[in-house]
Amino acid sequence: MGIRLSDGDLVCVIGGGPAGSFAALHLLTLMRARNLNLEVLLFEPRDFTKPGPGGCNRCAGILSSRLIRGLESLNIILPEELVQSRVEAYVLNLDGEAIRLEQPDRQRKILSVYRGSGPRISDNPDVKSFDQYLLDQASLLGAKLIRSRVRKVSWENRPVIHTAHESYKADLLILASGVNSRAPLDDEFGYSPPKTSIMAQDEILRPSTWPEDVVSAYFQRPAGLVFGALTPKGKYLNISLLGKGLTTDAINDFIEAQDLEASLGKEPISLCGCTPRIAIRPARTYFGNRWVAVGDAAVTRLYKDGIGSSFFTSQEAIKTALGSGISRSDFRKTYAKFCSKIARDNTYGGILYRLWSITLRAPVLLKIWRNIIQAEQEDRPEHRLWARFLWGMFTGDETYRNLFWLMFSPTSFLKIWNGLKNQIRNRTNS
Ligand SMILES: Cc1cc2nc3c(=O)[nH]c(=O)nc-3n(C[C@H](O)[C@H](O)[C@H](O)COP(=O)(O)OP(=O)(O)OC[C@H]3O[C@@H](n4cnc5c(N)ncnc54)[C@H](O)[C@@H]3O)c2cc1C
The missing domain is CATH 3.50.50.60 (FAD/NAD(P)-binding domain)
Structure with a gap:
């Protein structure tokens, strides 16, 4: 019974x-x-209500559009004072080149919030x-x-x-x-x-020149980094790193390896710092x-x-x-x-992340792929297949399964083929 x-x-x-x-x-x-x-x-x-890791469930604090819609279904509209930034674009930094991905659908909001009450060292006691x-x-x-x-x-x-x-x-x-x-x-x-991986996180002051509505993602360096993201949160910037064998000094290694000292200030001062676990298997x-x-x-x-x-x-x-x-x-x-x-969807995600890391390690593939994305900028937004793919991968706004089939669609292969032809043509001409 x-x-x-x-x-x-x-x-x-x-x-x-x-x-x-x-x-x-x-x-x-x-x-x-x-x-x-x-x-x-x-x-x-x-x-x-306590600042720092002791009062925080340690995360970058990005809220997806599907979550925001879910909250609305419970009649929960987040008060303005909770919202640290409204994310309008992601910038992928690859080999010194920045690829900007705009929010494809303006109706879909992505926000950043603080899980606790802000960084350990803070002059802003009002963070909610x-x-x-x-x-x-x-x-x-x-x-x-x-x-x-x-x-x-x-x-x-x-x-x-x-x-x-x-x-x-x-x-x-x-x-x-x-x-x-x-x-x-x-x-x-x-x-x-669940099986977990360890991530590294910190918070620094956001330089006045740093955009307040853009998440910046970095890859490849230092060795073992899967991705690093800089998320604006009001007057601060959250740095979150995922990778294999991240050292205790991972954040500094990352800033140095990505040459970020110039844009973040000579010696960005750590205001928080933690190494939380993230679940990778059910x-x-x-x-x-x-x-x-x-x-x-x-x-x-x-x-x-x-x-x-x-x-x-x-x-x-x-x-x-x-x-x-x-x-x-x-x-x-x-x-x-x-x-x-x-x-099951994560299985598709795992394959996509593996393909992504292979691409990052193969300069020829990376170049073809960057050319395709650049060529795509001429297309109407709704036809920008790779932009949609990357937006989905980095925001979690679409299922990995959808993204997998988008990537293995005839249109995607056609774009890769054209990219390959352009690459060969450029090589022969130069
Ligand atoms: C570096 C990093 C960045 C991330 N960035 C994002 C992001 O930007 N956006 C996003 O959506 N997700 C992000 N995540 C994932 C996100 O943090 C988790 O998926 C989310 O916090 C899960 O919520 P939860 O309530 O299951 O667990 P938790 O948030 O971990 O909450 C568990 C709670 O249980 C309490 N607890 C534990 N044991 C006991 C006990 N014995 N008795 C009573 N209470 C107990 C803890 O104090 C805690 O408050 C990130 C994760 C990491 C590690």
Whole structure:
């Protein structure tokens, strides 16, 4: 027989990052629509009003357009004071050349926010935290915030949540603890967390000449760098690096290797600094009877739009819990299918990132490809296939599957063929 939530039941959410707050918001909205009366407890020890890594869930803070639309569906319109910048363009810096990609669809907004309350060293005490804002929205709808770390979750016919001083018997447990701390579930839950990579991040003052609405991406240097992004956030610039074997001095190595001293100032001063983990593979066993993991703790889009994934995994988990039930088989039938779709899409993403890194290491390929992009600038915006491809790859605005088939479409091959012919023609002429 299935297990269903009923009036008076207790739902415990571990983690008050985006996934936890979204889960609470979806749950409180949907249960009201169904006239169901549940108690919702949200456990989060972090104080997001503190500046620096201690009050922050360490990320570049770019919000995708699909997430912004998702928030609107919950009647959440982000207040102006949260928005640090509106991203209008991405600039890809390749071998000293800058390729500018404009937002192809002006209706699709991309914003940057602070997850905490700004850099550790800051003269701006008014920076507002996105994560705190979401927590406040969940509290307003009726979630009760418990400012404690969950030390352990045991199983006694249902999940029992233990903090340092209290224990709570939950009818449903939602695990939203991300990937930057150990999940507190006992072994009998069988939860196996996602595989992760380590990134490096810092924040510096944004030079007055640096654009406030452009994300700049860099590749290739130093060795092992997959990509580095400079994201404007009000008067600051966030630097986020993803790569293999990043050293403790990765940010300085990056600034030096990319020759950025001149544009960022001779010695950009580190105002924050952290080395958070990013999920690169889904968790194994991420649901069971009366429990389900959401957000990074379950599955997220590869390298992009993790906050958006938190929104949509939470939404699906709650829809399953209230629509079908909270048994392992309920979650397997619907929620797992949704998560597998994200994981399958990441497989396409993995192939695209591998092709991208091969292109970056092959000067001839890179040149052909740069020529194609430049030639494309003459086309009408809607015909700029490679611009759309790159925009999708770097903003997370389109599924990797779509981008994969866009790249392997006849039009794309035709453009590559023409690029190759031009390259040969130019060589013969010179
Ligand atoms: C360098 C970097 C840059 C990124 N940039 C972006 C970006 O620009 N845009 C984007 O969309 N995504 C980005 N991401 C990904 C994004 O940070 C994550 O996908 C997102 O934070 C996941 O949200 P979450 O709620 O699942 O986990 P988290 O944000 O990690 O939140 C987990 C919460 O659970 C709490 N918690 C943990 N353990 C316990 C416990 N035992 N008891 C109680 N509470 C607990 C933590 O304190 C934390 O608040 C980036 C990631 C990295 C590493």
